[in-house]
Amino acid sequence: MNKKVLGTVIAVIVIIAAFLSVYYIMKLSNTKASVNNTQSPTTSSINEIPAGKFVKISNIDLAPKGQVIVVEQSWYGCPVGAAASWAIYNVLKNYGNITYEFHYSDPDHKPANIPGLIFLNFTPTSIVRFYVAYVYNEYLNASYNGTPIPQNELIPIGEKILEEEYASMGLPPQVSQFIIQYETNVTVEQYGKPSALYVQPPHLNFAILISGPNGTYIVTTPIVNPDILSGYSPQYVFNNLDQFQQIINASNMIQQVILEAAGPLAGECPT
Template sequence: MNRRNLITAIIEIIVIITGVIVYATHFVVSAQPIPAGKFIKISNVDLAPKGKVIIVEQSWYGCPVGAAASWAIYDVLQHYGNLSYKLWYSDPYRTPANIPGLLFTNFTSNSIVDFYIAYVYNEYLNASYNGTPIPQNELVSVGEQIIKEEYTQMDLPSQVAQYIIQYETQVPIQQYGEPSAFYGKPSHLNFAILISGPNGTYIVTTPIVNRLSLHFHFNHFIFNRD
């Protein structure tokens, strides 16, 4: 390669890298805020196996939001399969403290619905779900790696973890002014439910504990009926 061609190649590489950086920066900065407590459609793509609907939850053992939401989730999912669970309480050192809830341990489907859940952190938000210590300033980054690994082991498409991470860490919540992962202190992956089926993919990353609201979203968005 002569000098002129080498310079041209270097310039082209720089232009490509610059374009990627500008695109990534624009994506994060221009992310439109989403409302709290509501499912939003994020893609027309169906991430579920053919003829199925997947409901994917992300939470952590001590999550007060997850504890409160677990009752509504159970009330809805019991119509689509058999749920195994343990009675549990949220982190006693956070406000609100000691919220009673259900830790889901297994789901056996008897319908078109498949349910998956990944608990990222322990009860006290200082370690992973299996007890590996996590420094407070690494809770988000380590949590991202955990859900990628967990959902991969569940044979879920990689887009599931990508969407949950994206909408918890990059997309602001209208009522919070920042993404849900950075609303509480220390920053951490908080809570999310992703639903995907023939009508596309939907997500919520903030509290949704109303049974009727969950029923509505499942029927309207997934089964295409009210």
């Protein structure tokens, strides 16, 4: 083979190699772009969550179009829910009309007799919708409607109640699925256990889920320490919310998460 032919062959090989390199680089780039643009239903890498803080758990919007949902799970005698109720009220009074009852938590469950609100109804005047399910009764030995529950079945029966309650409210099944998952299967860093297993007897304890166009957020642990309210009456707390800095801090946190979940709808939220 003379030098001219050899040179031509080499040139052809170089061109083909360059073409193939460009092709595979473009293919790899398109593959990465496709992966990056795919939104995972849940943040499956979350094995632990911090206590007292909301965590974004999904990019999925569980609210109806143009809305943000705030969903609470508690029980009638829950001291954690009683303490949190003041912060929830302090925020949602700006988003709608709330009816409620003054209440004390279970006198036999430590901390005992924590003043709180039992929410009865919420009529929205904004893009926010509020839903609450009280799973168990005042004394954690029966369902919210008085059906007895053995202590060792509080979690599985509570899960069924929660699913049925939220379904009756028209919420998508993912709402109860997320709350159950993060209360029973995801460890709280400071506890070393999921929140439903940290308490005695184990039970679905408390959660707030907030969802909107920017995704879904959850907290499954106290946002207000019930002990700071011990000894006060519900009437006193209601009339003096600004004196309890933890309630104000928790209110600000809920409001911030509503704005984050709202995404492009945040401008329609009261500030």
